[in-house]
Amino acid sequence: MQPLIAAMIKVRQVFYAAFLKSLLRTKSWLQTILKFWISPNVINGQNEDDFGEMAGEQRAQFLEQVKTLFARDTRIQPLLKFSQRMTKELEGSLLDHPMNMLPSYNHLLPTGNERGSYLALDVGGSTFRVALIELSGTGADGGCKILRTKSIKIDSGIRQLQGSLFFDWMAQRIGETLAGQAEGKDMSAAPLSMGLSWSFPIEQTSLRGGRLLGMGKGFMAAQGLLGQDLGNLIQSACSRHSLNVELNAIVNDSSATLLSKAYLDPGTRFGLILGTGVNAAVHLPVHIFSAQKFGIRPTTWHESAKHVIVNTELSMFGGGYLPYTKWDKLLLSTHACPDFQPFEHFASGGYLGEITRLVLVEGVQTSGLLAGVLPQSLEKTYSLETETISRIASDKSLTLKGASDIFSSRHPSSHTPTVADLKALQQIAACITQRAAGLVAAGVYALWALRNDAENIDILDCEQTLVAYNGAVLENYPGFRETCQQQLDNLVGASGGKTGVIKLVYAEESSLIGAAIAVACLEG
Incomplete structure (x- = not known):
């Protein structure tokens, strides 16, 4: 009997020695089997504390691998090389690309002297906002003031409104915002000028119009109206509801952000x-574009336009030279349009959470993170939101209780995450977001270099240029803006320029204020 027992113990020891790493790389069901098979008191002469130490070592090795793979692309020379390649791609798109580096009809920047009251509309994927804005000039206190505003959630029922019904719904909300505004006023007076920030694709044909294209995101408004003029559709709906308003300008959100800050600071x-996405607008001289990029425009426009605000569609760049890791490739393997917006996959809030999830899943399966137990909810793609990891990253306490509560409430599991688990998740997210901040900085630097070349500006003679920003990642993710600014300074310094010559500045309520300023520039 003794030889048999000794043989069984020997088998256990050999089994453990051969499959220790596999144990740490398996899911919880296989761990349970091995735990039953291997005696807790006889594991090659080791106890459970030794086992925990080995698991900790495996976790540390995995986190070091993550750090190495992501950190290599945040160093200055790789970022500088990336920005140089992007500048060349941007230059090529000035000639004939039909979907990016699109010159708008806005060729005037505000002087800061524009004054008047304007109605601003902001149509996004989940919210419709209406605001009455008064511009008082930069010499006055604040320069602009939102007199009244209304924010309306666009739920699934609103998204399903077909054709003109959606624009009638918009007109009704505009009327509610202006309720009482016309009391005691002469209704035969000049209509109130409106500007629109539209977050969906259109083929813009004038400053106040453009052909309606498919909206996506579940919206049915374009059904039966494809190709019709967006400005006319909105104006007709307002007329049907007896609103004394006139739509005079349509801009996209990045152009609105530029305009809103340029009104207050001419260095923008x-x-x-x-x-959720990423985009940028830039003010460039018209002579660097090919004629076909402007399409058919009035001669008067060409005679007066020396510069133009350009919708870069920055998300579409970088496909051939972005620093792909195995997790980035895994994300693309299940993406419906993997080649459409490559830069967005690396930089935007729509994807930072998903890349973090993919890394976390591998850590759970191979290195004992979360005790090898993956919450069922995290088996689904895009289930780990960037907002969640942002809130986890913001917890700097010793116990990480806030981070634990958030993670456990959104991704319940039989295993309660330990402080070590949460610190590992924070480290993974930090690696991914620091890379994103570096790449965003490199993208801005590429546009800055393009602008300098177009204007024949020597880097040593550059005056400070402001980059107006908006969006939840730059505004709310802990440390993101600071890292992005530091990398911009690093890129400028590595090229021989002065630190601080490119400065990120927050543009508050930029979609609304920028839409109003787009109209005011026409009247100024």
Whole structure:
């Protein structure tokens, strides 16, 4: 009997030695089997504390691998090389690309002297906002004031409104915002000028119009109206509801951000949006574009336009030279349009959470994170939101109780995450967001270099240029803006320029204020 027992113990020891790493790389069901098979008191002469130490070592090795793979792309020379390649791609798109580096009809920047009252509309994927804005000039206190505003959630029922019904719904909300505004006033007076910030694709044909394209995101408004003029559709709906308003300008959100800050500070030449998606606008001289990029425009426009605000569609760049890791490739393997917006996959809030999830899943399966137990909710793609990891990252306490509560409430599991688990998640997210901040900085720097070349500006003679920004990632993710600014300074310094020559500045309520200023520039 003794030889048999000794043989069984020997088998256990050999089994453990051969499959220790596999144990740490398996899911919880296999761990349970091995735990039953291996005696807790006889594991190659080790106890459970030794086992925990080995698991900790495996976790540390995995986190070091994550750090190495992501950190290599945040160093200055790789970022500088990336920005140089992006500048060349941007230059090529000035000639004939039909979907990016799109010159708008806005060729005037505000002087800061624009005054008047304007109605601003902001149509996004989940919210419709209406505001009455008064511009008083930069010499006055604040320069602009929101007199009244209304924010309306666009739920699934509103998104399903077909054709003109959606624009009638918009007109009704505009009327509610202006309720009482016309009391005691002469209704035969000049209509109130409106500006629109539209977050969906259109083929813009004038400053106040453009052909309606498919909206996506579940919206049915374009059904039966594809190709019709967006400005006319909105104006007709307002007329049907007896609103004394006139739509005079349509801009996208990045252009609105640039305009809103340029009104207050004439050194603004860029607008940057970084939320669920990423985009940028830049003020460039018209001579660097090919004629076909402007399409058919009135001669008067060409005669007066020396510069133009450009919608870069920055999300579409970088496909051939972005620093892909195995997790980035895994994300693309299940993406419906993997080649459409490559830069967005690396930089925007729509994807930072998903990349973090993919890394976390591997850590759970191979290195004992979360005790090898993956919450069922995290098996689903895009289930770990960027807002969640942002809140976890903001917890700097010793116990990380806030982070634990958030993670456990949104991704319940039989295993309660330990402080070590949460610190590992914070480290993973930090690696991914620091890379994103570096790449965003490199993208802004690429646009800045393009602008300098177009204007024949030597880097040593550059005056400070402001980049107006908006969006949840830059506004709310802990340390993101600071890291992005530091990397901008690093890129400028590595090129021989002065630190601080590119400065990120927050543009508050930029979509609304920028839409109003777009109209005011026409009247100024």
